[in-house]
Amino acid sequence: MKCRHCQTELHDTFIDLGFSPPSNAYLRQEDLTRPETYYPLRVMVCRSCWLVQTQDYAHYDQLFESDYAYFSSTSTTWLKHAADYVDMIVARLKLDQGSKVVEIAANDGYLLQYVQQRGIPCLGIEPTTSTADAARAKGIPIVEAFFGVKLAQEIAARDGKADLIAANNVLAHVPDINDFLGGMAVLLADEGTITIEFPHVLNLIEQSQFDTIYHEHFSYLALGSVDRMMRTLGLRVYDVDQLSTHGGSLRIYACHQHAGHQPTQALERVRQQELQFGLETIATYQGFQARAEAIKLDLLQFLLEQKRLGKKVMAYGAAAKGNTLLNYSGVHADLLPLVADAAASKQGKYMPGSHVPIVSPAALLEAKPEYVLILPWNLKAEVETQLAAIRQWGGRFVIAVPRLQVW
Ligand SMILES: [Zn+2]
Numbered sequence: 001m002k003c004r005h006c007q008t009e010l011h012d013t014f015i016d017l018g019f020s021p022p023s024n025a026y027l028r029q030e031d032l033t034r035p036e037t038y039y040p041l042r043v044m045v046c047r048s049c050w051l052v053q054t055q056d057y058a059h060y061d062q063l064f065e066s067d068y069a070y071f072s073s074t075s076t077t078w079l080k081h082a083a084d085y086v087d088m089i090v091a092r093l094k095l096d097q098g099s100k101v102v103e104i105a106a107n108d109g110y111l112l113q114y115v116q117q118r119g120i121p122c123l124g125i126e127p128t129t130s131t132a133d134a135a136r137a138k139g140i141p142i143v144e145a146f147f148g149v150k151l152a153q154e155i156a157a158r159d160g161k162a163d164l165i166a167a168n169n170v171l172a173h174v175p176d177i178n179d180f181l182g183g184m185a186v187l188l189a190d191e192g193t194i195t196i197e198f199p200h201v202l203n204l205i206e207q208s209q210f211d212t213i214y215h216e217h218f219s220y221l222a223l224g225s226v227d228r229m230m231r232t233l234g235l236r237v238y239d240v241d242q243l244s245t246h247g248g249s250l251r252i253y254a255c256h257q258h259a260g261h262q263p264t265q266a267l268e269r270v271r272q273q274e275l276q277f278g279l280e281t282i283a284t285y286q287g288f289q290a291r292a293e294a295i296k297l298d299l300l301q302f303l304l305e306q307k308r309l310g311k312k313v314m315a316y317g318a319a320a321k322g323n324t325l326l327n328y329s330g331v332h333a334d335l336l337p338l339v340a341d342a343a344a345s346k347q348g349k350y351m352p353g354s355h356v357p358i359v360s361p362a363a364l365l366e367a368k369p370e371y372v373l374i375l376p377w378n379l380k381a382e383v384e385t386q387l388a389a390i391r392q393w394g395g396r397f398v399i400a401v402p403r404l405q406v407w
Helices: 029-033 060-064 076-093 112-117 129-137 149-159 177-187 201-206 223-231 265-277 288-309 320-329 361-366 377-386 388-393
Strands: 012-020 039-045 052-054 101-104 122-125 162-168 188-199 235-243 249-256 313-316 371-374 396-399
Touching: 012 288, 012 320, 076 112, 076 162, 076 188, 076 377, 101 112, 112 122, 122 149, 149 177, 162 177, 177 188, 177 223, 177 235, 188 201, 188 235, 201 265, 223 235, 223 249, 223 265, 235 265, 288 313, 288 320, 313 361, 371 377, 377 388, 377 396
Parallel strands: 101 122, 101 162, 162 188, 313 371, 371 396
Antiparallel strands: 012 039, 039 052, 188 249, 235 249
């Protein structure tokens, strides 16, 4: 396999998680009697540009065939994050009624609603019909398509270029990352700013977050690798924020290579942090497999012990992280009888691979579990508040990553 960005032949495995179905392939009752498609889930690192990336295989487009969609507005934490971002960026870039804002992967309008409330013209790009419809219902104009150079040329010709292009948690999900970043260069105004948020691969390694790896997540990014890719396309990063979202993310600020934005001290500080951590040293990527295996063994031991003791362990959060953890650990409904999720679209379905049934949070509380395993550990505080009622019968919370904790 060749690197998605620089075409160098890849030889170095970062982690091999075996085989699993796509993490968004939730099953209906009638699907349980049919065979499921499993794909290899292996992550490689490029020694030339240091892009960390999933192994390529045929038919990755099939991963997106699912009728299921994630609605960003279901997370109150994420809505607040979006509102705070809009406050900050509008002030910093002095955006007003004469500006143009484009968000790529606008989802259900969770972010652009705050831009629109200020009377700033905006456009969302969102390929999933159900979330695009939800954004339109908020009055936000949406182009329903995947983003790349061709779409960027069409939008720029029709609406003009953008003063701000925002892209949160989408760059890692793009199979053709050069076409995506190239499209941003086409659509960006001369002195415009691009902000991109993505989980920082440094945190993934440091915090053993192997459960953030799944098929639809093609790249695992760093300031160094993103800046290097951007420079081949006429862009550069000029500032960076370190965020606590998704277990540690970066928000990078980028512009055209010859624009006036000055590089900040934060940019140099994070760059040095990445180099000192060893993101451009192959040894840093070796040994990660053993840490993932240790987490798997601790989780299995905990579940088996509680099973023997007759205690009920149930999970919360039927999302991608949970699917990776359960499939890699080989956990099924015999050890984990149900998983609750607030999204009504998932309730009544089954987790891919593990076949754990998905229920409402109310149904989980009715079952009175002794332990609730929080699968999306990044939403730990939010889930703990939501399910505080388990304390009435002495229930406790559990997370498996970065190490097993019970409280
Ligand atoms: Zn490369």
